[in-house]
Amino acid sequence: MTRKLPIIAVATAPGKAGVGVVRISGSDLKPITKALFHKVLLPRQANLLTLRDGSGESIDQLIAIYFSAPASFTGEDVLELQCHGGPQLLELVMKRCLELGKEQGLVIAEPGEFTLRAYLNDKIDLAQAEAIADLIDAQSEAAVRGAARSLQGAFSSDINSLIEEITQLRILVESTLDFPEEEIEFLENAHARDRLAAVMQKLQSLREGAKQGKILRDGIQLVLAGAPNVGKSSLLNRLAGEEVAIVTPIAGTTRDRVKESISIEGVPMHIIDTAGLRETTDLVEAKGIERSWDAIRSADLVIFLRDAASSNSLEGSTSVELRNQILDALPPKCPVLEVCNKSDLLDVTQASQEGKTLFISAKTGAGLPSLKREILGAVGWGGAQEGAIIARRRHIDCLNRAAEHLEKSEQFAKDGNISLELFAEELRLAQDHLGQITGKLLPDDLLGKIFSQFCIGK
Ligand SMILES: Nc1nc2c(ncn2[C@@H]2O[C@H](COP(=O)(O)OP(=O)(O)OP(=O)(O)O)[C@@H](O)[C@H]2O)c(=O)[nH]1
Numbered sequence: 150m151t152r153k154l155p156i157i158a159v160a161t162a163p164g165k166a167g168v169g170v171v172r173i174s175g176s177d178l179k180p181i182t183k184a185l186f187h188k189v190l191l192p193r194q195a196n197l198l199t200l201r202d203g204s205g206e207s208i209d210q211l212i213a214i215y216f217s218a219p220a221s222f223t224g225e226d227v228l229e230l231q232c233h234g235g236p237q238l239l240e241l242v243m244k245r246c247l248e249l250g251k252e253q254g255l256v257i258a259e260p261g262e263f264t265l266r267a268y269l270n271d272k273i274d275l276a277q278a279e280a281i282a283d284l285i286d287a288q289s290e291a292a293v294r295g296a297a298r299s300l301q302g303a304f305s306s307d308i309n310s311l312i313e314e315i316t317q318l319r320i321l322v323e324s325t326l327d328f329p330e331e332e333i334e335f336l337e338n339a340h341a342r343d344r345l346a347a348v349m350q351k352l353q354s355l356r357e358g359a360k361q362g363k364i365l366r367d368g369i370q371l372v373l374a375g376a377p378n379v380g381k382s383s384l385l386n387r388l389a390g391e392e393v394a395i396v397t398p399i400a401g402t403t404r405d406r407v408k409e410s411i412s413i414e415g416v417p418m419h420i421i422d423t424a425g426l427r428e429t430t431d432l433v434e435a436k437g438i439e440r441s442w443d444a445i446r447s448a449d450l451v452i453f454l455r456d457a458a459s460s461n462s463l464e465g466s467t468s469v470e471l472r473n474q475i476l477d478a479l480p481p482k483c484p485v486l487e488v489c490n491k492s493d494l495l496d497v498t499q500a501s502q503e504g505k506t507l508f509i510s511a512k513t514g515a516g517l518p519s520l521k522r523e524i525l526g527a528v529g530w531g532g533a534q535e536g537a538i539i540a541r542r543r544h545i546d547c548l549n550r551a552a553e554h555l556e557k558s559e560q561f562a563k564d565g566n567i568s569l570e571l572f573a574e575e576l577r578l579a580q581d582h583l584g585q586i587t588g589k590l591l592p593d594d595l596l597g598k599i600f601s602q603f604c605i606g607k
């Protein structure tokens with residue numbers, strides 16, 4: 150994973166474009182640059198140059214910019230070639246660079262290797278490196294802003310200041326360890342418990358922020374489930390604003406899962422319309438229904454849709470049985486919204502009698518704004534606050550583990566159960582887990598895993 154050889158890759162997206170960028174990074178790129186253009190380039194200047202093949206024929210006229218180590222993205226020498234953005238042309242440029250860089254050991258970069266080098270050379274920490282990938286993958290404007298904040302170090306600096314506070318507390322505790330008889334007195338004089346409580350509170354607010362950040366990054370898998378013909382596909386089409394799924398009055402229209410991604414208040418929603426759930430002897434429909442259950446089993450949120458106008462739909466035995474089956478299949482903590490569709494077929498008094506059940510009409514759009522609010526509420530979205538950051542499952546796991554250790558350390562500071570040694574040890578463990586977020590104390594295999602998920606050229 151940690152090669153020293155110079156690396157090269159196309160940094161722009163595959164396909165045709167006005168400009169395509171080829172990027173080279175290595176500890177000394179002067180020889181390669183000289184071989185390519187027969188001159189040494191001054192750093193940070195745009196040079197209009199011609200790249201030629203072995204027979205002296207022009208491949209492309211391009212802009213080359215040289216960044217000298219350590220003032221570059223990777224912290225090494227970087228050469229950026231802004232070529233014309235044709236896939237075949239970029240292939241030729243790559244081929245020529247690899248030919249002329251062979252002597253220096255120039256090789257094609259692994260996915261994420263430029264960012265990995267930036268991380269290894271301390272240009273960015275791990276949370277910032279992840280934010281680069283998240284910025285590129287961002288699925289909504291709010292996600293872009295969150296990733297940009299994380300990249301600028303907002304998340305890392307919160308983590309670092311928490312680590313610093315725990316360090317201060319540890320220094321205090323560890324310096325007292327040799328005088329056990331003074332333990333109680335020490336805890337009181339040093340306000341150790343209050344300081345720990347303050348750290349725990351800060352961590353709690355970071356955990357809440359990270360939970361929101363993960364929603365921004367990954368979005369929500371929202372599954373539309375229910376009996377046939379209740380209007381699941383119509384609801385998908387209404388939410389998507391286009392005819393994504395086929396709608397007919399025939400029960401059992403949808404056979405396969407239909408997916409569409411939309412954004413509600415900046416939160417990416419991956420909506421999955423499923424085959425209506427019922428007993429069937431039709432082989433194709435049965436396979437479709439099995440897929441519906443698979444979707445329910447991996448959902449973040451399920452909308453259990455019913456037909457408000459059908460006589461046995463609301464509290465009828467089929468509906469109750471189906472609801473129980475869905476509740477049994479859900480992943481732990483996955484919320485369910487029960488929604489009645491086709492409210493346009495009810496008269497007004499009927500609908501208002503149903504109390505808290507949400508009534509909508511996929512046909513007219515009635516009730517859709519409330520449904521969207523309920524969806525965001527059910528997944529715990531608190532709105533895109535100022536200063537929101539982007540976060541991953543990995544960060545949340547580290548924060549949760551840190552919180553567990555702080556809770557344990559709190560136990561060891563309780564009257565009747567005081568052990569400064571264990572108190573300090575739990576603080577250390579909490580600190581280690583926080584350190585993993587920014588990459589301090591990270592197990593090696595994890596580093597490889599994180600960067601291998603990046604695209605080539607990043
Ligand atoms: N009046 C009225 N009809 C609706 C509404 N939503 C859907 N329908 C009608 O109900 C029928 C079934 O709609 P679909 O969206 O195909 O229902 P589904 O739940 O996807 O059905 P399956 O795919 O068979 O499971 C169609 O004729 C729709 O036009 C609504 O809000 N009001």
Ligand SMILES: [Mg+2]
Pocket residue numbers: 381382383394395402403422423424425
């Ligand atoms: Mg359908």
